[in-house]
Amino acid sequence: MTIRKRYTGLIETYRDRLPVADGTRLISLGEGNTPLIQLQNIPRLIGKDVDIYVKFEGLNPTGSFKDRGMTMAVTKAVEEGSQAIICASTGNTSASAAAYAVRAGIKAFVLIPEGKIALGKLAQTLMYGAKIIQINGNFDQGMALVKEIVDHAPVSIVNSINPFRLEGQKTAAFEIIDELGTAPDYHCLPVGNAGNISAYWKGYKEYSTDIGSLKAVTNKRPVMCGYQAAGAAPFIAREMIDHPETVATAIRIGRPQSWDLAWTAQRESEGWFAAMTDEQILAAQKLLSSNEGIFCEPASAASLAGALHDIELGNIPEGSTIVCTLTGNGIKDPDIAIKQCKDAHPVTIEADLDAVKKAILDSL
Numbered sequence: 001m002t003i004r005k006r007y008t009g010l011i012e013t014y015r016d017r018l019p020v021a022d023g024t025r026l027i028s029l030g031e032g033n034t035p036l037i038q039l040q041n042i043p044r045l046i047g048k049d050v051d052i053y054v055k056f057e058g059l060n061p062t063g064s065f066k067d068r069g070m071t072m073a074v075t076k077a078v079e080e081g082s083q084a085i086i087c088a089s090t091g092n093t094s095a096s097a098a099a100y101a102v103r104a105g106i107k108a109f110v111l112i113p114e115g116k117i118a119l120g121k122l123a124q125t126l127m128y129g130a131k132i133i134q135i136n137g138n139f140d141q142g143m144a145l146v147k148e149i150v151d152h153a154p155v156s157i158v159n160s161i162n163p164f165r166l167e168g169q170k171t172a173a174f175e176i177i178d179e180l181g182t183a184p185d186y187h188c189l190p191v192g193n194a195g196n197i198s199a200y201w202k203g204y205k206e207y208s209t210d211i212g213s214l215k216a217v218t219n220k221r222p223v224m225c226g227y228q229a230a231g232a233a234p235f236i237a238r239e240m241i242d243h244p245e246t247v248a249t250a251i252r253i254g255r256p257q258s259w260d261l262a263w264t265a266q267r268e269s270e271g272w273f274a275a276m277t278d279e280q281i282l283a284a285q286k287l288l289s290s291n292e293g294i295f296c297e298p299a300s301a302a303s304l305a306g307a308l309h310d311i312e313l314g315n316i317p318e319g320s321t322i323v324c325t326l327t328g329n330g331i332k333d334p335d336i337a338i339k340q341c342k343d344a345h346p347v348t349i350e351a352d353l354d355a356v357k358k359a360i361l362d363s364l
């Protein structure tokens, strides 16, 4: 029997491309190495000749892509002697920060908008034992407070303004190229605070450039397509907005911190930003789960909603290879999922064989 090498996380895997010293203690939960799944039924359904892959980041240890950045940010915070980390969050960053902090044996403080984070994310963050501070305000206000508090308390920020977050997150682009052999033609992402689209672009650029002794892995880079929720779309308005609103609470953000980096990604890749309505986002979430067996959270479905929209319009031509990042797991937001399925009535029957038989035969 051959024993396959145990996967121990993205820092170990891509160490030569990450700013981590040899003796550094790595804070890892085995993040990364997520599946790149080719859609089989949806391309047929829409009648288009396109190869669509989804990078299912919902299968990271805390159920979102945030773990890629958090393994780096917390590793570096611990290396620098930090005893506590802090973040503002729409839910996923807080869950991830909480998990990596407990793993490292340090404290996590998280600022979340009261009543506006999905139930699963709150449950996780509570279970990991972070100090949760709910504010009567939105993510942008929480972010502003976090940036100020570091001058008043000994805490390290682990939001994506921490450059180590983007370093970790860029590895998703490496994984895609390692599996496809090259970059896709188009890469579609949901955009909130805009750290992730900036990180992917960094990764794609690094893998297509000679850096010291590291030779370029491909000469191709994708067109980057960023999709926002229509009620929270500063990149489409081309200015910050004050009252973002969307069912996709993860991307309910009006003042993205990585504003300049994301515009650079758009410009350099000759890509674009577009807005999807909440209805389009939820329809894509349902389409994906009910046709492919892949359940992502609403914000994540903005990438697929956008891709399908731009395929339909011809902005993404037939013959293209497209990767959509599914940033978070659908299980995180059970309320929205159950609301989406309110017409699917589960039957309740007696616990006997005849009743089960009848329930099955009636539905065949």
Ligand code: F0G
Pocket: 064, 066, 088, 089, 090, 091, 092, 093, 094, 160, 190, 191, 192, 193, 194, 195, 196, 197, 250, 251, 297, 299, 300, 327, 328
């Ligand atoms: N998708 C999900 C599921 C998210 O949680 C986020 C961001 C995004 C997309 C957008 O990524 O901010 O890099 O453009 N969530 C942050 C949080 C803001 O606090 O969990 P981005």
